Amino acid sequence: MTRIVFLGWLKEMAGCAERQVELPSLATPEELIAFVAGDNQSLAEQLAEPSIRMIINKSVLAGKTLPDTIEEVAFMPPLSGG
């Protein structure tokens, strides 16, 4: 099972802060986004925005290659801490 995490205002758009899913075999970040968003078209568009960072297994995804094992995927909108 993979933990999907929506951070900041993304959780309101996704309807939940996190959920557990069984990921199918996926080749690219785009396929991962499409699977996570499902029927939610506006969420799919939002997650594909360049300002939204994808964190896989607690590391920022560099490049277009997904790791073999995906335990956790988090979607981060622009930060506003401090």
Place this chain on the structure above:
Amino acid sequence: MTRIVFLGWLKEMAGCAERQVELPSLATPEELIAFVAGDNQSLAEQLAEPSIRMIINKSVLAGKTLPDTIEEVAFMPPLSGG
């Protein structure tokens, strides 16, 4: 009477932190230094150094004109506070 104040290491060179004197009629800062230093030639030279500031009546002396009434003269070596 006029209060003469020697600050920082100048007081060790002058032999006192301050003293009261009766100033004669003086026209310039140079005359004031000469009077204050008296026989102490090394003090006279030191007080004339550009790095030593002369504060008259708690104001930095600007220019070459002494005020009419001199209640206090302080000699300040370069500062090292903070």
Place this chain on the structure above:
Amino acid sequence: MIKVQSDIFDPGAELNNFMQGRTDMGAVVSFTGHVRGQNDISALELEHYAEYTETEIGKIEIQAQRRWPGIHTHIIHRYGKMKPGEPIVFVAVCSAHRQDSFRAATFLMDSLKTRAPFWKKEISGDKGVWIEPKASDYAAEKQWTNKV
């Protein structure tokens, strides 16, 4: 040291504890960010990305220590709900001389603002508004990547 916590903290006590027993450090700079009681905001809510937060703040701290060798640092960042006036974030840096302390503390805050995974929501009554990051924060952080 890094602390990520929901509990309130005491900036003065943190500053004193940080310097307790040190006699080799001549200069300490602290920064505290407080919730501003502007408009009719009743609270600020900060969300973060749990374990990832410490990792990211840790990277920022190590960068500061490499850039200004010999400094010591202390960072606290809260999450959860906070009322106006309460402290949100605390950074302290001590070193032998003041320039390093000032510069490192500024660097830490500029970096936390743009790189620590926190999201702020302003609560007014029963409504919440997510805060967008400011362009000035990105500009502040960017200056450090341009300088050696």
Place this chain on the structure above:
Amino acid sequence: MIKVQSDIFDPGAELNNFMQGRTDMGAVVSFTGHVRGQNDISALELEHYAEYTETEIGKIEIQAQRRWPGIHTHIIHRYGKMKPGEPIVFVAVCSAHRQDSFRAATFLMDSLKTRAPFWKKEISGDKGVWIEPKASDYAAEKQWTNKV
């Protein structure tokens, strides 16, 4: 507020008192200078020019408040004899945003170093050595006169 005193003070308590009851100020920066216990120095002795000191520090404070409108400032400077680890000088600045607080606190310290009438003597055993101001302090202060 400006305090020139021989008594020791508590930096953490000063920081907390300074922010007590303020809910409009989002960012506070503090600086504390401590006596460094280097070499075999047993104490530091600071001499100053009594009433003139407050006047000069007051001018520095007003310059900071003109340059960064809306800031509040708090300055403490001690004179007399102090042991390693003890605080010598404390500066706190609060404002709505962090950039003004950091810059004004740096300005205050750079200015105090070169313009407040203090003279330092390091005491080792029964010998005292007067400290010369550093070229880096003049350079730090000079940058502020070159910038608008």
